Structures are given as structure tokens and as C-alpha cells.
Amino acid sequence: MGDLYSTTPLGLKSRPDVFSSLSDTAAPLRFTYRLEPLIALLAAILVAPVAVVIGIAIVALSRQSPLVRHRRVGWKGEDLRVLKFRTMWTPGNRSRPFIAIEDLPDTATMIKLKGDCRVTSSFAAWCRRYSLDEIPQLVHIIRGEMSFVGPRPITRVELDEHYEQCASEVLSLRPGLTGLWQVMGRNRLTYAQRRRLDLLLVRRASPRFFLAILIRTIPCVLRGYGAY
Numbered sequence: 001m002g003d004l005y006s007t008t009p010l011g012l013k014s015r016p017d018v019f020s021s022l023s024d025t026a027a028p029l030r031f032t033y034r035l036e037p038l039i040a041l042l043a044a045i046l047v048a049p050v051a052v053v054i055g056i057a058i059v060a061l062s063r064q065s066p067l068v069r070h071r072r073v074g075w076k077g078e079d080l081r082v083l084k085f086r087t088m089w090t091p092g093n094r095s096r097p098f099i100a101i102e103d104l105p106d107t108a109t110m111i112k113l114k115g116d117c118r119v120t121s122s123f124a125a126w127c128r129r130y131s132l133d134e135i136p137q138l139v140h141i142i143r144g145e146m147s148f149v150g151p152r153p154i155t156r157v158e159l160d161e162h163y164e165q166c167a168s169e170v171l172s173l174r175p176g177l178t179g180l181w182q183v184m185g186r187n188r189l190t191y192a193q194r195r196r197l198d199l200l201l202v203r204r205a206s207p208r209f210f211l212a213i214l215i216r217t218i219p220c221v222l223r224g225y226g227a228y
Contacts, residue, residue: 040141072153083136150176
């Protein structure tokens with residue numbers, strides 16, 4: 001495992017001791033990390049009927065796979081293929097063979113634009129507004145690849161361009177389904193603001209702080225605040 005952190009599958013190069021020196025960051029969350037897969041499994045069972053309806057609707061509207069995977073940088077720099085419901089497609093495009101999950105090409109940025117012309121379905125826009133497209137990410141929490149709360153997983157390009165020397169610190173926690181900047185502006189924030197909030201989240205990491213963020217996420221999601 002030591003070699004993995006010096007040169008990760010995404011080519012993230014750092015001193016071999018970078019992540020070990022930050023191991024104390026996640027120490028207060030060890031019990032939380034052990035408990036979360038069980039909670040995520042229960043949550044997945046509860047939302048399964050909703051997920052099935054969303055998946056069927058997407059297949060009916062897009063004639064494409066209901067799920068897509070985006071390549072992101074995960075915990076300690078590991079490669080993470082993040083699952084989401086498909087919310088972008090070209091109307092009438094049925095040339096692709098049907099598969100359950102489609103791996104999408106890497107993108108340089110993950111900032112979402114208000115009124116994005118690639119979101120051509122009102123149903124897809126509704127799913128994005130209320131973060132229903134992220135329900136499949138419960139699978140990553142069950143697997144121990146993500147947490148309910150943490151820095152959101154980002155692309156390699158974003159990490160290099162906007163996080164720079166802060167990257168190792170941000171990656172010392174599991175990426176989260178929600179985080180501090182998701183409850184303080186979401187897509188309205190600049191990268192500089194996101195970086196500051198991610199660092200604050202990492203440096204104040206504790207079960208109590210994470211629970212406060214999780215509770216604050218609920219009204220933000222229900223209002224669709226800052227989501228495009």
C-alpha cells in the first residue's frame with residue numbers, strides 16, 4: 001500500500017509519508033467510518049423504490065444507460081469511479097448499445113452551470129435540483145470508498161489547478177456525499193471558496209461537526225439551494 005500513495009493510479013505524486021503524516025486527521029472518524037456502511041445499506045434499501053422509478057424514467061426518456069460513472073480522485077489519491085444517474089443526453093440519440101452503466105470520458109471541470117444546455121429533460125433537471133441523481137453514491141459508502149460527509153470528489157485537473165499544495169490534506173479524508181461547501185452555496189461558490197471550506201472541514205473533522213453538516217444538508221436539498 002505504501003507505493004500506492006507515492007504514485008497513485010491517477011498519477012498523484014507526493015512524498016511517501018504525506019498521507020501517513022495526516023493519518024491523525026481521520027482518527028476521530030474511525031468509528032463513524034465503520035458505522036457508515038451499515039447506515040448506507042439501510043438507506044439504500046429505503047430509497048430503492050425511488051431509485052428504480054428514476055432509473056426506469058431515465059431509460060424511457062434517454063434510451064440510454066440509466067447510470068454513468070465519472071472518474072474522480074478518491075481517498076488518499078486512489079482512483080474513484082463515481083456513480084450517478086444520467087441527467088444529460090441528446091434527444092433522439094439511440095445509436096449506442098444499451099448498457100447498465102456507461103463510463104464517461106474525463107472532464108476538466110465539475111462546476112455546474114445554471115441553465116446548462118446539455119440538460120435537455122425537465123425530469124433530469126428536477127433530479128439534479130434535488131440531488132436525486134446522486135442516490136447511487138450510497139454504493140460507494142457501503143464499499144467504504146466514500147463517507148456521508150467529506151470533501152466532494154473532484155477531477156485530477158481540478159486538484160492540480162485549484163488545490164495544489166493543499167491536495168494531500170483534502171484527500172486525507174474520504175470524499176463525501178455532502179460537505180461544507182454543499183451547505184454554504186454549492187455551485188454558486190468559486191473554486192477558491194470551495195478549497196477554503198474543504199480545508200476547514202478537514203481541519204475540524206469530528207463526528208459532531210459532520211453530523212451538523214449532514215443535518216444542515218437536508219433543508220438545502222429540499223429547497224434545491226444552489227443546485228443546477
